[in-house]
Amino acid sequence: MVKRSVVLYPGLGVGHLTPMVELAKAFLHHGAAVTVALVEPPTKSPDFSAAVARAAASNPSVTFHVLPPPPPAPAGPSGSGGGTSPAHHVVVMLYHLKAMVAPLRDFLRSLPAVDALVLDMFCGDALDVAAELKLPVFYFYASGAGDLAVFLNVGRTSTSTAFAELGDSLVSFPGAPPFKASDLPKEFSEGSPGAKPILGALHRLPEADGILVNTFESLEARAVRALREGLCVPDRSTPPVYCIGPLVSGSGEKEHECLRWLDKQPESSVVFLSFGSLGTFPKKQLEEIAIGLEKSGQRFLWVVRSPRDLEDMSSQPLPEPDLDALLPEGFLGRTKDTGLVLKSWAPQGDVLRHRATGAFVTHCGWNSTLEGITAGLPLLCWPLYAEQRMNKVFIVEVMKLGVEMKGYDEELVKAEEVETKVRWVMESQGGQALRDRVAEVKGRAIEAIEEEGSSHAAFVEFLKDLDTMNLP
Template sequence: MKSQKSLLQGLPTTIDTVFLPAVSTDDLPDNVRAESLLSVRITRSFPALCDTLTSLKELGTPAAALVVDLFAIDAIDIAKQFGIPAYLFHVIATYELSLCVILPKLYESCASESRDMAAPITLPGSIALSPEDFPDLMNETNSDAHKSVMYWYNKFREADGVIVNSFLELELEAFKDLKRRRPGLPPVYPVGPLIRTDTEAESDRGSECVKWLNDQPPKSVLFVSFGSGGTLSVEQFNELALGLDMSGQRFLWVVRSPQDKAADAYLNSQSIVEDPLDFLPERFLERTKGRGLVVASWAPQIQVLSHGSTGGFVTHCGWNSILESTVFGVPLIAWPLCFEQRMNAVFLTEGLKTAIRVKENENGVVGREQISELVKRLMEGEEGNQIRRRLSDVKIAAGKALSREGSSTKALAHVVQQWINSK
């Protein structure tokens, strides 16, 4: 709740926030999947959502539209009950919307022929996506979670529109593909890149990182962060530390306590109580003193990526991190962990060509030698320079998209006009 309130503090004062009452999930088993838990919490909040919409109507200020994300997609039915348009806010890559259209039919075909999906599928822009790079739940074909995803992927067609946090120039082929598939699909509106800004409290909390960056040469620091919940195994944590040490490059590393599963900390961060610095190899801080800064659990990512000393970013390939690195023109080492991140890594390396991707060994670990090599390739090699040049063009396109006459500005204005007309 604290993190949510921190985010809300950055919203304009013209936006009112309503907190729906907490719901109980005590009846669920202790080992329930995080995404299933989230879905249940949202569904059980629907009665309170109906009460809120009813109150607005009774006050003479009825809602003009309802915007939901994928986990709350059944709220589309609530919008219909109240006679208001429903929009899906798609917070990850537009390319996944293409999967929403393609995969249900492919899975039906495979099921009818009693075979597994083995061959890569081709995404818009001739990007080949292998089944092992599908979002996690898509490969668990016999699970209830997979059935839920397939349901969501069909349900989104009932929305009046899809708002995506991307921009036309970034995923042009995906937008073209979705437009070609209409009618039968809702219109898609790119309104990004929407990235958050640090609150005053966060800026103060991150002052140590900024002060350290101020003393480093331009474009010399590799930022290493796996997002707000991404974690590594103990073995992988150790290999990353030794790889950074071997590279000889400057780095700013946000460390989190190791976990057995990469996704364990996303919805369960409260359970991590160990000091992550305790897991560092012996004398690591001593050996890297002066060229490395290690911070526990959190860093002001926007301030770091926008800083002139930052020259590279090791990322878990979360969509928000991708957009932030794009806006600030920071080249990437793609290290996907879970969810849709492997698909994002394919898009970065094969589509945009703005990242170098790590490769796990037969034990699922990225070794220290490879880490050291990739870091040096990105930070001081010609490959890294080529990526920077490509990112420079994408960065300019991102700025234009949000300009007064930009594609994202026009798309958002069109959506708002539709909401006004629906009253």
């Protein structure tokens, strides 16, 4: 039997590459040959280069190919930020991905065989390449089914300012509970220049031959049902939706100092605080977190990054944080027996799965959310950007696997809130009930990806459908 050959196209950013590498592993498991076609960021990024090097070293059976840069753009192209004011980061990203269509087409033509092209949600311009080359094309939606249900609806919206006028009014979509319009990504809720191109990308989602979603059915049954019944794209047919998750990162650096520190802590006693690759806070917020942690008396492991304006979503690396300057005077000394503060990075998957970790304060990025769930940890939800506020709604109200850290939408979570919620999740009966529920869902997550599980079956179904499309 001829081996299937698939090309994965993850778009820009480490957060999009990481889940696509996990998808590559799933294809390998089912006997396919996998190539990942990578786009170099518009601005050279050491973080990107390091992530690609790590991914390639850890997955020798996957071919990683960095596409050549596009031809130089004419001066000041419309919407690309060529004018006098800097463009919105989403505008820059989507313009860059549009310019990569020609290099992607040339690369696909150079391959001896391609049975399918799998795209990131922001790579809609590649649909035209697939159509030209007569390739089956699928999206890999790396966030949850609830987000997908909402975004398919939002993608039918004709105006980029429609939601900005609603403020905190409730909006309702099939597959989701009612939530505040301000919980939509800021590009929509504030009507920023990024809204129109994002709407354009969302509008193209139904054009694919199918959508692979990094979730499992029992976690998001309501949203999956709405998707399958076609309620989220009322004016055209919805492509098949395959729930194939949870796809989460494997082990990292077993020798990291924080893992040795965790080895010395009691079981389920440590609160882990980490806010993703772009999650940073100003000094004032870091001080409030520190005060709250100290007053809680709980053990903690906290990843601190140097402050950056949240409007700056660039991939430029931050300088190493000066902890003495950013945190309250004497904090590190006073908490040295109960806490550990790490600069910039931790091997998150290993920390979450460590026996000593008991709760996870998270920005609600979907990769982190799934890692927390599959580690069986209750989630303290502190969303920052993108679709994370929507994820918080689903985690707290639908999945019931976490609680909200109040104040994040008022620009400051107070020390009292940090202290109260950390104590609650670690000491109270309510916290224990939450822990029990997450443990149950962790079991269902493991079952989903095992042989005969729902996600394993969905991937097999997807491959059968793909084979049918490739019949002469």
